[in-house]
Amino acid sequence: MNSVTNELSCHNHFLSFDKSLRLNAKKAWLVLWITTLTMLFEIYFGYTTHSMALLADGWHMATHAAALGITYLTYRLATNPNMVKNFNFGGGKIIALGGFASSIFLLCVVFMIGLESVERFFHPLNISFDEAILVAILGLAINVICAFILRASTGNHHSHSHDDHGHHSHSHGHYHDHNIRGAYLHVVADAVTSVGAIAALLSGKYFGFYFLDPLIGLIGCIIIFRWAIVLIKDTGWELLDGHAKSVDFVKLKSQLESKGSKILDLHVWQVAPKTLCCELVVTSQKTHGLEFYRQILHNEFNIQHSVIEER
Template structure:
């Protein structure tokens, strides 16, 4: 049996996890451990020494630990069920689902901060500036460490090869079913450029850490100025500003993950345009084209084309094989 025949007879798998799935999962668990440890220490120390600032910051960190847990469990579940045939197109989108959930939690955090800040703006309360600055500085140090661990929040490039990717495969349909199985390969000169890859699950975790860091930075600035000039109102005022920034991050994450979940493709999507250009260069006309994201760095496509002298589906699949972002292709050929 030739290599080609062996590939044709192989049962393909729909594994569309991100290239750095395991690394991102591990780092998310480390950040959860750091956040949870800090949370427990702050609540315990605050209760022992009667510091409400420590207790409040500890419970505040618990909300971010819960959101980070969503991200970590999504990574774990997606990896363990990556080859489960019940998931028609794999588990690559679980990260986007978790990212959407993180965006909702971020929105709730922003609302809570805005609500509490508005209350304190209308009815100021005494502030122990020294203790509050110390707690905010400690929280900032922890958040900067976590942000470093999650740095880049999932940006990378798709190269068509990775430990968790599985195999790139395509389907062709004419009158009979044809199956084509192609292994991943790296880009070579002259091939289509790699596309940016964004892991929205890691992005959600990163934004939670960043939101906490931003809150700490703004709090330190407000507390320092408040201690110097007696501006008690500045702390809740800057709290409202921080809530607006976090709400904006939440909206952006919700928009991007929501688009992936409902298979939204922008009208100027370069991947769709590249597929059309390749097919039309072969003298065929694209009658129908569907492109959607299967996971970070992985896209699926269904191409229905017509040609006066139609070639087999395998011919058109081969012409599209240089596009690394395509991991699952179905080609339907009709005579014009």
């Protein structure tokens, strides 16, 4: 019986594979400052001008600033050696945890907007249309800028690397940094509500369709709720060590058993945005050697850390 473990030199080695995390942290910090300054501006002028529209949007933006603060803090914790040294696989899971926290904040925003929208149906308030439209346009502009900053970091990534032996590693898996994805969804959610608010306010001002304001608020709630649920499912799956969705298990099993081997046990899970781990137990009449399986895992499926046993 042979076994091998591809050991990593330090707990935080997984995150060193992904240099984009440092860039994402800088983006989160920049967007946090933009959001916070806008929030303070709106709250200050809301109080000085007695504008409820400015105050409401300012405090609403405060929830997003809090979520963005969690996003940035998550990166700091995930890459802090003193924080992650006691975790078996480093701080990678903290990234998913940050995304999960952002999704909970999104649900809180849904609850707040939904409650306010329902109340407006039964107890409509006089709206200062010109002032409210100006605030909505300002909020939309800020959110578009922030979304543009975060957008490039949220998509799928094509992994391409070389291992220590010079072998070519090539994977078509889809990897998400759920932490930055959560921040992006907060910004986009705010932009969606701003677009809806502008449409509703213009309709109310020029056509008297006052009911559209709370109605579009509820529609926005439904959209944001769906985004939040998807993010909760994705981050929860990763936090609970669900099978890696980026791996084609049918293809993986086929290649591992291509020379008469039989898989007795196989687990592949994600421990960081671009890092997969695998536990593999195989049996074979003819010994192929542990390197045979390791090369398949690493070169074909970009699995960086593997524990292999051949019986």
